[in-house]
Amino acid sequence: MSTTAETGPLPAPEPDPNTEDAPFWAGTAEGRLMLPRCTRCATVIWYPRQFCSECSGQDVEWFEASGRGTIYARTVVHRAQGPWRPAAPYVIAYVELEEGPRVLTNIIEVDPDTVQVGQEVRAVFVAAGPHKIVRFTPEAGA
Amino acid sequence: MSIRGKAYVAGIFEHPGRELPDKTTAQIHAESAAGALADAGLSFSDVDGYFCAGDAPGFGPLSMADYMGLSCSYVDSTEMGGSTYVAHVGHAASAIGMGKCKVALITLGGKPRTGGQGPGGAGRIGTAPESNFEGQWGIPGAVGGYALAASRHMYEFGTTSEQLAEIKVAASIHAQYNPNAFLRKVVSVEEVLDSPMVSSPLRRMDCCVVTDGGGALVVVAPEVAAQLPGTKVKVLGHGEAPKHTSNGRIDLTHSGAVWSGPRAFSEAGVGHADIDYASIYDSFTITVLMTLEDLGFCEKGKGGEFVSDGALVSPGGKLPFNTDGGGLCNNHPTNRGGITKVIEAVRQLRGEAHPQVQVPDCQIALAHGTGGSLGTRMGSATLILGQEDS
Structure with missing residues (x-):
């Protein structure tokens, strides 16, 4: 997947x-x-x-789960705090998974200003210490 | 069974300070309490009920009852963020109505602007059961969640940044008359739109101020009210509701006001047309717009149209709001604006708002509090108050 x-x-x-x-x-x-x-x-x-x-x-x-979903809401953070400050602008979104739940996440590997509500996205697994967290990126062509 | 007429707001006090580096949090609570008790014509020894929330230092009601030397037969330390103090008036009226206390003191205080301890709830967020799924995304304080809600509202209903800006403009028109307001400059829609983007679609001027400060309320039984010299305000009804993420099926287009509002209106026995003045929690402009819809002052999705053309400006607008300048311009003490919402509603009902913004013959007022995050889980509390003989 x-x-x-x-x-x-x-x-x-x-x-x-x-x-x-x-x-x-x-x-x-x-x-x-x-x-x-x-x-x-x-x-x-x-x-x-x-x-x-x-x-x-x-x-x-x-x-x-399929790892596929649709953006339900999104914000581009321009004024971030602490360790996030140099990362701005970045995108926080609710992604509605195919299986139903709306999950908080980041949309990555994308120009923040192009991210839109309704856009189709897929899960990306990102290392976080010894674990991996789930972010999302636009489906190819979406 | 209802709280209608079971209690009166007899004393109010808004701490005049907005930057209080040389005071402790407990001291701000106590100074606010002293002010509200003096306003009521009562003293600390009269208090038998004490109500506070997560901003109270230490062990909350235990530490503060100790500090102020209170002897209480009833305490309540409900924690629903900034909405708590609106709910507390309903809780106090309920306790008074059941004979648990006669003189209820409600306090808030803190100093997020100059440093010091944050509200208690914030310190426990790391241990929240949801923290593994919400702490990884760089949500920039409160604004991130509210920005997500604004994003969805704009998507579904076509709400615009210009419409959100109208709310800040109205607040700023009121704040120019408040000598204690943190921001007293009247701003235009263009100036709001030109302010820096913080978390889209919310700009700096869509956000409330960050101020030190405090406030207090004294709610008393009818037999106590009858003995006091000042103008009292009658508690007519209250409603409250937590709203949460609904097992991941969160609907960002409404707040808990869809539940707290009808409960308050029903208990008060009044309708929307009866409301002469409304204090609407304004952590962000979107908070106001969605709350107005959810309380039923306009149809869902039509909040943007409703707030345009000076509708919220006092006097003369169809629903004068936040005549102290609100959280957007006046004061958002310890990042919680609920108590100032009640205070300004009481001023209006007493006819003691600034003459430039006083609603003529204000008979019935509404105060609404919103706590937590519109983007995840939140508390909503609605209070309806009337003149003493209403």
């Missing part, structure tokens, strides 16, 4: 995996976007946790 990119010019803060979201990080380490799904009502859960806020179920199973 998705390609793996080197860490771009953006800072890549390390996540701190916990017992609820560990399978997500095990997935990204292999370049796979794993999502939890409620075993009771089949709702795809975001952010990853072992609780379904739809039906209050507490059992989840993990499956591999």
Whole structure:
């Protein structure tokens, strides 16, 4: 599915995996976007946790998502803070995954001013310390 | 069962300071409390209910009750960011109505401008269950989330930067009359559009000020109010609602005001046409525009049209708002504007706003607070107040 990119010019803060979201990080380490799904009502859960806020179920199973999505909202950050200051301008977006959830992320490998709501994007796995985080980049031709 | 008429706002105080490097956070709370109690004609020894939030230092209500020497039968340290202090008036009225206390003191204070401790909630964000999925993207403080909401609003409804700018312009027209306002210069739509982009589509002048400061409110039982000499304001209704990311299906085009507003209007027994003045939380211009829609002052998506042509300017606009200059120009003490929203609504109902911006015969006012982020999870609180005999 998705390609793996080197860490771009953006800072890549390390996540701190916990017992609820560990399978997500095990997935990204292999370049796979794993999502939890409620075993009771089949709702795809975001952010990853072992609780379904739809039906209050507490059992989840993990499956591999497509890594494809559409930009739901985006902002180009011009005045950034701390270690992000030299990275500006950069794009923060909500990407609506094909599987339903809208996830916060960066859109990378793109001219920030060309990023538009409705644009199709795909997941890119970026090293963040010993882990990998999921950013997105426009689909070729999108 | 309702809080209508169960309590009165008897005292208000907005700390005049906007830069307070030589005061501690606890001191700002206490000075604000002293001001509001004096305004009410009460003293610290009369207080039996205390309400604060994450900006209160140390152990919150315990540390501050200790500092001020309060003897309380009721405390509440709800944390919904800047909306908390609007909700607190409803909480205080509920507690008073149930006989838990008679004189409720609400305080806010802090100094993000000159340094010092940030609000308590901010310090705990790293341990939030969502932090692994929101802390990696370089979200630049509060503005990033609000910018995302503005982006979606513009996409769905065609809202423009010019329309957002109208909100700042109206606030600046009011702020020129407030000697304590942090920004007193009247600005034009063009000046707002020429200000530097911070996080698109929001520019510097779409953002509230960062100020030190504080404020306090005293809410009392009817039998206490009857003994006090000053003009009281009646609590008519309140509503509150947290809004969250809805299991990743977040809808960025509305705030929690779609729930808090109807609850407040219903409890107060009034309609939109009855509202003579509105304090609308203005962390950013988009906050105001979406809140006006969500409270039902106009159709969803029509907020841009609604705020144009001076609609928010007092007096004379169809909905005079934030006559102190609001968070956009006057004051956003400790990055939380809820308490100043209530304070200016009380001034209007007492007829004590600046004469240039006083709404003639202001009988019913609304104050709305927004806390947290429009881009992720937030608190909304709506309060409706009336003149003493309303």
